[in-house]
Every structure is written in structure tokens, then in C-alpha cells.
Amino acid sequence: MNGEGEGAAAPGPLAGLKVLDLSRVLAAPWATQVLGDLGAEVLKVEQPGGGDDTRRWGPPFLEDGSERPDAAYYLCANRNKQSLAIDFARPEGAALVRRLALQADILVENFRTGGLEKYGLDKATLCAANPRLIYCSITGFGHTGPYAQRGGYDFLIQGMSGLMSITGRPDGAPGAGPMKVGLPVSDLFTGLYATISILAALRERDRSGQGQHLDCALLDSQLALLVNQGMNYLVGGAVPQRLGNDHPNVVPYRDFAAADDYVIVACGNDGQFRALCQLLGLDEMAEDPRYATNAGRARERRTLELALAKAIAPWKAADLLAAMAKAGVPGGPINTIDQVLADPQVAARGLLQAMRRADGTALTVIGYPGRFSRTPPSYRRAPPWLGQDTEAVLAGTLGLEPREIARLQAAGVVQCAVPRAARQDVELPA
Numbered sequence: 001m002n003g004e005g006e007g008a009a010a011p012g013p014l015a016g017l018k019v020l021d022l023s024r025v026l027a028a029p030w031a032t033q034v035l036g037d038l039g040a041e042v043l044k045v046e047q048p049g050g051g052d053d054t055r056r057w058g059p060p061f062l063e064d065g066s067e068r069p070d071a072a073y074y075l076c077a078n079r080n081k082q083s084l085a086i087d088f089a090r091p092e093g094a095a096l097v098r099r100l101a102l103q104a105d106i107l108v109e110n111f112r113t114g115g116l117e118k119y120g121l122d123k124a125t126l127c128a129a130n131p132r133l134i135y136c137s138i139t140g141f142g143h144t145g146p147y148a149q150r151g152g153y154d155f156l157i158q159g160m161s162g163l164m165s166i167t168g169r170p171d172g173a174p175g176a177g178p179m180k181v182g183l184p185v186s187d188l189f190t191g192l193y194a195t196i197s198i199l200a201a202l203r204e205r206d207r208s209g210q211g212q213h214l215d216c217a218l219l220d221s222q223l224a225l226l227v228n229q230g231m232n233y234l235v236g237g238a239v240p241q242r243l244g245n246d247h248p249n250v251v252p253y254r255d256f257a258a259a260d261d262y263v264i265v266a267c268g269n270d271g272q273f274r275a276l277c278q279l280l281g282l283d284e285m286a287e288d289p290r291y292a293t294n295a296g297r298a299r300e301r302r303t304l305e306l307a308l309a310k311a312i313a314p315w316k317a318a319d320l321l322a323a324m325a326k327a328g329v330p331g332g333p334i335n336t337i338d339q340v341l342a343d344p345q346v347a348a349r350g351l352l353q354a355m356r357r358a359d360g361t362a363l364t365v366i367g368y369p370g371r372f373s374r375t376p377p378s379y380r381r382a383p384p385w386l387g388q389d390t391e392a393v394l395a396g397t398l399g400l401e402p403r404e405i406a407r408l409q410a411a412g413v414v415q416c417a418v419p420r421a422a423r424q425d426v427e428l429p430a
Helices: 027-037 091-102 123-129 154-160 185-208 218-224 227-236 270-279 283-287 294-299 301-312 317-327 337-341 344-348 390-396 402-410
Strands: 018-021 041-046 082-086 106-109 134-139 213-217 253-257 262-266 331-333 352-356 362-366
Touching: 018 027, 018 091, 027 041, 027 106, 027 134, 027 185, 041 091, 082 091, 082 390, 091 123, 106 185, 123 134, 134 185, 154 185, 154 218, 185 213, 185 218, 213 218, 253 301, 262 301, 262 317, 270 283, 270 317, 294 301, 317 331, 390 402
Parallel strands: 018 041, 018 106, 041 082, 106 134, 134 213
Antiparallel strands: 253 262, 262 331, 352 362
16 A cells, blocks of 8 residues: 555544644654544644754755755654644634634643643643543653653653663673663653553543543653563562563573674574574484473573574574574564665565655655554555645634634744645745
8 A cells, every 4th residue: 555645545443533633752743643544633733933843853854955844753753644833822822722622532742741721721621621522641750740740751761761771781791781772662652552542532432422631651651561571570579680682581582693694583482492403403402401491491591592602603694594484483684774674574564655745745654554454544644844734724624714814824823834836936934
């Protein structure tokens, strides 16, 4: 499936739902993009003049050197949305957003606790006016507790949550020290948990007819994603440490150096381990009772891994991985980003989607990963320019006359952008 701009697409499973997106940066925009991919109508409200901070988080930029380049960072989380540039710090702008909230099913925001109250856009005000509204707040630490007023950022949360304490090379190894994950996973996890929570609240609203407030925090979400490492401590009492690429529970489950590259070996059960040993000519190890179970292999981790490393070293990586696949032993390469995006499996799954902005500018995005047999996700709208849809939404959704929209724009309450393909020689407002 290739999404070519704003063409017609089959309605997704969330078609008919209206989302008002007051968020910026990543965690909350990630949630609203997922809702948009699944068919919801998403109205993204941005500050006139600058918009979402990530529009400027480059290079690289799409259309670098143009009058309004957008950074790749912004493009990764803002497809299937319409952009409205409304200054809701002004009373008239806040009034417009309140009118939009009356028609919304879902509102998503990521302002600091209490930050929207002065604009009359807080949960109490909007949920009283629209009792069916599902109002989702995403913050660093949630709306309760001693840290509720603090700002939260992904890097900060990766450190505070314990994630960095278990990520990186172990003490004594070259390059030892805590390390953040190479992606803002705390933001992304929170966006996904927010999406799950929104869908659950929608299901409950089907029964009760009532919306509710959802309080989603980066620290809470990252803590939930400590999974086995968190439970290892709660059950065993030992504080997990950094292990590099070793697995804390499963052996062998790490990278090894082949003759020309690194390979990953991931034996999840005893049979796979025996098959690996037979493949590598380590038949005695396959039959050794010390290595017969994962618990035994964990106790003898270093002896076992040294033997495997010696046996793997002469192999070429591609030959070993092919032999492992034939033998039923899970393994794979350590791809660079360009390599995985060119992988035939990625092509077969349709994960790269071609889109076009309203002026015809082409871009490729990484699509929604789930597969639906009847109501698939769609790629209807390329990430919009700032204010690209302000005029259309104010006129079509709120019924404002052109003269009133022009007045609001002249007063700086809203910003309306005209796609270059449609504007001909018309100059954009400064």
C-alpha cells in the first residue's frame, strides 16, 4: 500500500472519531499519529509563527532552503493530521479551541500540570462542556506526587527510571558506563500506552456514554517497561547491572564476532542450543549436563560463551546465519538503518510508504506496523505545513466566514498557510 498524498483511502477502524491534538514534540504526537493512521480525524493545534518545536529540530530538513522547511524529526510523528495555527494564549484563540473541543471525541495534550487552566482548556472545563470527551494528558511525572510540577524529557526519564543503569557496557569493560537507548523510547512507550488507554476509554464510553481523564506519565510508562529486569529485582533481590549485549536470564543470547562481521545468536530453548552446538561442531558441549538447561548455561555463562566465540570466529557472517536458519537456530545480523530499510522482508511487509505533500513534494515514511484483514491503516495526509488547514477547518468545522477568518489572521490569532501549488503569485503573510 502506497499513500500518494491526500487521496481517498478505505476508512480505518477509528474512522469517524475526531481527535483534537494540543501536543508537540514526540510522546503525545506519536499517540495521535497512531490514531490518525487507524482512521481518526486529527486536528493538530500549533502556535502561529513557530509551530511544533520539532519542525526546527534539524538538519536534515525536507525542502531545505525553502521558505518553510520541516525537520525529519517533525515528519516522523505528524502524518494523517491537519495543522491549525491558533494562538490560544489569546482569548479569541482559546475560544476557537474550546469550540473544536465540543465536537471532539478525544483531546490529547502534553502541557505541564495545570498549564492549560489559564486558557480555559483544562480537563475540568472541557469535560464539563463535553461529557463524552476523553481528555488524555501526557506529562513527565503525572498530575499527582511530589514531582508533578517538574518537566520531563526522555533522556531524563531514561536515567531516573533505571533504564540507563542496565544499558551499556559492564564495569571493567572498555567503554563502560550507563548509556541511553539510541531512540527516545520513554517518549515512544508513553505514546503507545496513551493510545492503549484512549482505546480502552473509548470502549468504556460505548457502555457508559461518559468520557474521562487519562493521566499518562513518562516515568510510569518507562517503569512498567522494566519488565523482566524489574521482576528480577522484586523476586530475587539483586539489583540488575549493566551487561552490555548479554541477556540477564537467557544464555546464549548475545552478539558474537564472525570473521567479517558481528552476528546475533538468540537461543530461547534447550533444543535450539543443542542445534547450535551441533552446527558449530561442539557435540560434546551439546551433551554436557552442565549446559543442558538454561539455568546451567547461566551459571557457566563465561565458559560457554568463550567456546562459542572460538567456534564462530572462523565463519563468514552470511554463511553462519544461513546455516543457523536452516538448522532452526534464531540469529541475525546487526544492520545499519540503511540496510534494514532495504531489507526484502521490509519491502514484503510494505513498511515504507510513499506520500506527497499538498504541493507535490514527495517523502517516504515508515508506516504503521500492524496488519488488519478488513480495516487497514491508511496514509491519507502527508505531514502538513504549519497552518496548512487553518482556513479550511475554521470555515468547514466552525462555520466562520472568510471575512472573520481574515480578521483573526490580521490580528495574529490564527495563521493560514496556502500550499505553494495553490497560491500562484500570492505572498504568504509574514
